[in-house]
Amino acid sequence: MNTAAYDAYIGVDISDVAIEKAIRRTTENHRTDKNHYFQGDILSCVPKGLYDVILFGDSIYYFRSQRVAETLTRYSKYLKQDGVLIVRSWVTHHRSRAIVRNIERDFDVVEKHLYHESQIVVIVLQPPAGRRAALVEGAHP
Numbered sequence: 001m002n003t004a005a006y007d008a009y010i011g012v013d014i015s016d017v018a019i020e021k022a023i024r025r026t027t028e029n030h031r032t033d034k035n036h037y038f039q040g041d042i043l044s045c046v047p048k049g050l051y052d053v054i055l056f057g058d059s060i061y062y063f064r065s066q067r068v069a070e071t072l073t074r075y076s077k078y079l080k081q082d083g084v085l086i087v088r089s090w091v092t093h094h095r096s097r098a099i100v101r102n103i104e105r106d107f108d109v110v111e112k113h114l115y116h117e118s119q120i121v122v123i124v125l126q127p128p129a130g131r132r133a134a135l136v137e138g139a140h141p
C-alpha cells in the first residue's frame with residue numbers, strides 16, 4: 001500500500017515469529033513511524049479507539065465458524081461511522097467457503113473481489129444498516 005494512503009497501521013498476530021517478521025519488514029520499508037505491531041489473540045484483543053478499516057488477513061479460517069461471526073461483530077463496534085471490515089481468505093476449502101457465506105449473510109457486502117484463479121476472496125463489509133445506526137447513536141464501546 002502507498003505509504004501516503006494511510007496515517008497509521010496496527011498489526012496484531014498471536015505468533016511472536018510473525019510479529020518479529022512484520023517489524024523487520026517495516027524497518028526495511030522505512031515505515032516504523034506508521035506501522036506498529038502487537039502480539040495478541042484476535043479473539044480477545046480489545047482495540048483502542050475507532051478505525052477506518054479493520055482487516056482480517058488470512059486469519060478467519062483459524063476460528064470456529066461461530067467465533068468468526070461473533071468476532072467480526074465485536075470488531076465492527078470499533079469502526080468509525082463509515083468504516084469497513086475487510087476479510088481476505090483462501091476459499092479453496094469447503095469450510096472457508098462456508099465461513100465466507102455466513103459472513104456475507106450477516107454483513108453488508110460493499111465490495112467483493114476474487115484473485116488467484118478465484119482461490120482468494122477479498123470482501124469489504126459493513127455491519128448491516130440497523131446495527132450501524134445503533135453504533136452512531138452511541139453504542140460504541
Ligand SMILES: C[S@@+](CC[C@H](N)C(=O)[O-])C[C@H]1O[C@@H](n2cnc3c(N)ncnc32)[C@H](O)[C@@H]1O
Pocket residue numbers: 012013014015018040041042043056057058059062
Ligand atoms: C496465513 S497467516 C496471515 C498473516 C497476515 N495476517 C497476512 O495477511 O499476511 C495467518 C496468521 O494468523 C495468525 N493467527 C492465527 N490465529 C490467531 C489468533 N487467534 N489471533 C491472532 N493471530 C492469529 C497466525 O499466527 C498467522 O501468522
